Amino acid sequence: MTSGETMFPRYTLAPAQLSGDVLGWQLHRDGRFLDCHETFLDAFDRDLEAAMDWADQVTGARQDWRHTRAGGPDRWTAVHSPQEDDGPTSADADLMRSIQPGTLLVAVGAAGSGKSTFAAAAADVATVVCLDALREEISGDAGDQSATPAAVERQNLLLEQHLAAGTSVFLDSTNVEPGVRAQLVERARRHGCPIVALRFLPHLDTCRARNAARPANRQVPDDVLVWQHTLALAATPKALLAEGFTAAHDIVTPL
Secondary structure (H helix, E strand, O other), rough: OOOOOOOEEEEEEEEEEEEEEEEEEEEEEOEEEEEEEEEEOOOOOHHHHHHHHHHHHHHOOOOOOOEOOOOOOOOEEOOOOOHHHHHHOHHHHHHHHHOOOOEEEEOOOOOOHHHHHHHHOOOOEEEHHHHHHHHHHHHOOOOOOHHHHHHHHHHHHHHHHHHHOOOOOOOOOOOOOOOHHHHHHHHHHHHOOOOOEEEEEOOOOHHHHHHHOOOOHHOHHHHHHHHHHHHHHHHHHHHHHHOOOOOOEEOOOOO
16 A cells, blocks of 8 residues: 555445345455345345445445456445546456447446446447437537437437447447337347447436536436436346347446
8 A cells, every 4th residue: 555545445245145044135344244134125126225225324335336246156346446436447448348349338327327427438449429419419408308309310320320330339328218228229130230238327326416416407307317227227137138138237337
């Protein structure tokens, strides 16, 4: 550790068999046991979200949890350090470098989940098509929802052009609705190109804080934000693969 450098605790949240047939969650800090809790709900996705809320209470701070199973069973890690506040993690940068040319990369996430921030890294390997930017191009206001139909039409035209040319594309829009994703999967199939889902799922409170910091014309109503976050939560990697995506990844976003 260099002089003046601050080390932040590393937390790991993992499902576990607590005792006998009692299943639950264990929370570790820097590899040491910290606390445990029985399962919260029957539905795994909801149970996971409840476990994250519980872990946030134990740690005393909101964390962004990242799923991993590298070198072991499923677990979720949260690492908060100054370096990670500057952009996508090195693991996500490695993911982008591994993308096959001609791939359609589809962001899946609520407003304020970090999609546009990640687009800066994606721009190194893919052409970014951003729905907000297209709305601004059409109407002069990125938050003008009345321009959305024309922006989507323009978006689809650009996708056709880029995919036909074999260009990798990062689609920067929410894409939380299965019907919207189904159209994108069909478009990729027509062009014979891989389609990869990148799910952005920080805690809802993180999305709310980022949304509140936006200009008034760019803010999403809270009920819409909750709806988007709920749909993104349901879009598990397993569900996305079942929809026809070539691959699906959870992306870390800075706090």
